[in-house]
Amino acid sequence: xxxxxxxxxxxxxxxxxxxxxxxTAAALAPAFKxxxxxxxxxxxxxxxxxxxxxxxxxxxxxxxxxxGPTISHHLRTLREAGLVDADRRxxxxxxxxxxxxxxxLAALLTVTPPSAT
Amino acid sequence: xxxxxxxxxxxxxxxxxxxxxxxTAAALAPAFKxxxxxxxxxxxxxxxxxxxxxxxxxxxxxxxxxxGPTISHHLRTLREAGLVDADRRxxxxxxxxxxxxxxxLAALLTVTPPSAT
DNA sequence: ATGCTGTCTCGACGTCTGTCGAATCAGACA
DNA sequence: TGTCTGATTCGACAGACGTCGAGACAGCAT
Numbered sequence: 001x002x003x004x005x006x007x008x009x010x011x012x013x014x015x016x017x018x019x020x021x022x023x024t025a026a027a028l029a030p031a032f033k034x035x036x037x038x039x040x041x042x043x044x045x046x047x048x049x050x051x052x053x054x055x056x057x058x059x060x061x062x063x064x065x066x067x068g069p070t071i072s073h074h075l076r077t078l079r080e081a082g083l084v085d086a087d088r089r090x091x092x093x094x095x096x097x098x099x100x101x102x103x104x105l106a107a108l109l110t111v112t113p114p115s116a117t
Numbered sequence: 118x119x120x121x122x123x124x125x126x127x128x129x130x131x132x133x134x135x136x137x138x139x140x141t142a143a144a145l146a147p148a149f150k151x152x153x154x155x156x157x158x159x160x161x162x163x164x165x166x167x168x169x170x171x172x173x174x175x176x177x178x179x180x181x182x183x184x185g186p187t188i189s190h191h192l193r194t195l196r197e198a199g200l201v202d203a204d205r206r207x208x209x210x211x212x213x214x215x216x217x218x219x220x221x222l223a224a225l226l227t228v229t230p231p232s233a234t
Numbered sequence: 235a236t237g238c239t240g241t242c243t244c245g246a247c248g249t250c251t252g253t254c255g256a257a258t259c260a261g262a263c264a
Numbered sequence: 265t266g267t268c269t270g271a272t273t274c275g276a277c278a279g280a281c282g283t284c285g286a287g288a289c290a291g292c293a294t
Contacts, residue, residue: 015161015162015165015166015219016162016165016166016214016216016219017166018162018166019159019162019163019166020158020159020162022155022159025155025156025158025159025162026155028158029152029153029154029155029157029158030153032149032150032152032153032158033149033150033152033153033154034153035146035149035150035153036146036147036149036150036151036152036153037146037150037281037282038139038142038143038146039142039282040146041137041142041145041146041149042136042137042139042142044132045132045133045135045136045137045142046136048132048133048228049132049133049134049135049136056240057240057241057242058240058241061240061241066282066283066284067283067284067285068240068241068242069241069242069243069244069283069284069285069286070282070283070284071241072241072242072243073242073243073281073282073283074282075241075242076242076243077281088241088290088291090290090291090292091239091240091241091290091291091292092240092241092291093240093241093242097133099133099228102132102133102226102228103226103228105226106223106226106227106228109219109220109222109223109226110223111165111216111219111220111223154251154252156252173270174270174271175270175271178270178271183252183253183254184253184254184255185270185271185272186253186254186255186256186271186272186273186274187252187253187254188271189271189272189273190251190252190253190272190273191252192271192272193272193273194251205260205261205271207260207261207262208260208261208262208269208270208271209261209270209271210270210271210272
């Protein structure tokens, strides 16, 4: 169901540690971009914090003053950025977060105390 | 010199912990958006990892196959997202990272192990 | 099969974004 | 003062983005 971005960057010294190589930047930037919209950031949070690790589109849509197609579009963006997985079960579609990439992004942003080694 | 975004969100339970409120999403999304371009992600990294905590535009520009105005535009975007500070010293302009907001972003993305409390 | 409900795709629209060249501003220095 | 260099702003352009309504598809229940 999902054309996923190939984000498996070897892994993640922090931004502040050394200069991020162009390939890493190219691989990770789309994920940040996907989070760069308030609606998607909230969607991501609702998905990632959902009870049982997943949440139905039918619970996401009514939380916004936006049409179904628009929410669907944002969910697709999150999917294509590799941030979430979708899974149809009967009538409903459930979304779950992909923790690995979230950890990569968090690691990249980690600020090492200036008074470190 | 810099019209800075007012990003001082009280602070940061992780995305995965509870649903991010709309105001927090609205405040932080621009920072993610700013990082959502490969060039800006590299610029941010070069700035944040610079020796002495700052770096001259004259050291940033030649690292890319882009014109000066384009780099300047990306730096302005980072500035307006509150991610960096600029500081002119004589002929040259130096950029430095703002660690507080980086920490907020990292905290937001922190994945709490599912087997937690 | 028919219909109903939830979700997605398609096509369109106005806006925003990344890039450039040309022009401008800020300091240093002769 | 005038001129040179570094950095920014301005104006323009093609392409991407967020949103919507209309339509299509998937699965359940008559």
